[in-house]
Amino acid sequence: MPTAGLALIDYAVIGVYFLFVLGIGWILRRDMRSSEDFFLSGRSLPAWISGLAFLSANLGAQEVIGMGASGAKYGIMTSHFYWVGAIPAMVFVGLFMMPFYYGSRARSVPEYLKLRFDEKTRAFNAVSFAAMTIFSSGISMYAMGLLLATLLGWDFDVSVLVSAVIVLAYIVLGGLTSAIYNEVLQFFLIVLGFVPLVTLGLMDVGGWDGLTSRLGAVATEQGYAAGAWTNSWSHLGSASANPMGVEWFGMAMGLGFVLSFGYWCTDFLVVQRAMAAKSMEAAQRTPLIAAVPKMLFPALVILPGMIAMALTHQAGATGFALPTRADGTHTYDLAIPLMLIHYYPSGLLGLGLTALMASFMSGMAGNVTAFNTVWTYDLYQSYVRPNESDRHYLRMGRIATVGGIALSVGAAYLAAAFNNIMDLLQLVFAFVNAPLFATFLLGMFWTRATGHGAFLGLLTGTGAAALHHGLTVPVGAATLVKGGWLGIVLHQYPSEMAQNFWTAIWAWSACFVATIVISLVTRRTKSDDELRGLVYAMTPMPEHGHLTWWRRPATIGVAVLALTLALNLVFW
């Protein structure tokens, strides 16, 4: 497998980036006067900054490396994670949920659950979310250390510790504002670092027509129709007709509704960016602004993977090929990194690697800032030291940042030692997350939903997810982590992804039904007054009449959905 040696110019580029990242934290340190400054940027950010941070906080290792790998493995169908699995949910959270998140003045998503339901529902969400952010941050660190060791021969320990210290420094100094400012910087770096890669790759394969023709050969060789890698919807009629092994209902309902709305509408990691906006209008526009670059991101992260697959099948002018494992499958995760070191000369290679590191670090910082807020507000202030001064909580936020980074480093080494443990943990978190959107949907749009209903509904949904996973397996499952661990297999799915989508559907449905039934048989504990600002029927919606028509959130939302529909039709 090819590896890269870096020249002095590459180190200079990486050095400039680190200098600016730390400089931003240093300049912002004087602004951190209260806990609201540190955890919520003093709710002062313009929409374009919170919008790009909303997108960038999600640009972790899984996004750039994972989507590139999926592009190689599944082709343009990977774009469903954007055009079906992100954009509609981003529009929904901006138009319909942000008025409650921002209007209630809740400082976090778990705190919203406390205001709307009760303490036990908040605690359940806060504890599971805090643990999840630590492991996500650790996985990001582990993936970066592993990648830099594989590609550049850098020492794993040094890579993990240097990235941890840099992220720690700029968050401790400048809090959420520093993380958000750096996420915007990282967004531009990722875009400008990957554009030449896509351009050179497309030139090498002969443009879109050349790519389509080469991927047609890849598809027919594997027994699919020629367009299986370059059409997004045409082959979703049956799971056996596409490389993803998913049919249209599982895709639309499992990914497009349950998983995507569950992530974009309830995950505090991204919602925190919108909560930092300077006004309700800016908070509503945050996810809508993020949706515009989000819908174009497949061109930056999926297309290189598709090009890597096309070149592997039929080498281009420069003879690129993905490495092959002993079992004959390709190492898809290396698609984007290997493309970088294949096409980029010294200089631009430094920029490409910096963009890659920026994506890992923005994912890490996003998780750590969400963790320190939930820890300080929802766990420490609620259950450990409730009546301390604001200065005390500001100091605790900084301590929580150090603790969060230290735990993330521990999680990175845990992942390095026991890869299956991380698979298992991610599976457990998926069980907890899948039903969450049902709780929020009922909480925000049904005044009769009760705290007991929400809490027991969440537990029922989590149990249903575990039960479904334990009774089903995907084709080719080699370990119990992949399913069937209850000893009886009731159904076999054509792919792991199909099993994940249907696990989410069962979890959401069970939570939705259980919450309704239990709410109807338990007493409502919140008065109408207490639900003001928290539930649709009790909350006046923000007025946007003073804005010109094209600046209104609803107009932007409709335009975003129309553009997304157009992209789906173009690549149908």
Next chain:
Amino acid sequence: MGHDLRWPIGAMFALLGALLAGYGLVSDGALYQRSLGVNVNLWWGLCLLAFGLVMLAFARRSARLNAPRPQST
């Protein structure tokens, strides 16, 4: 939080662009065989430099518009 983020974004990309374009001017042409013969350092460096300068120009214009005007009673 009165910091305009366009200053650091503009400064960083102008600096990175100048670094890459400068390196593109002095580096050996054989280096660019892997990038299909295109001197990507020079061309992309100039693009980054232009992007950085545009960002800085916007930040400067915004700072001027928002500056307190000199003073009437």
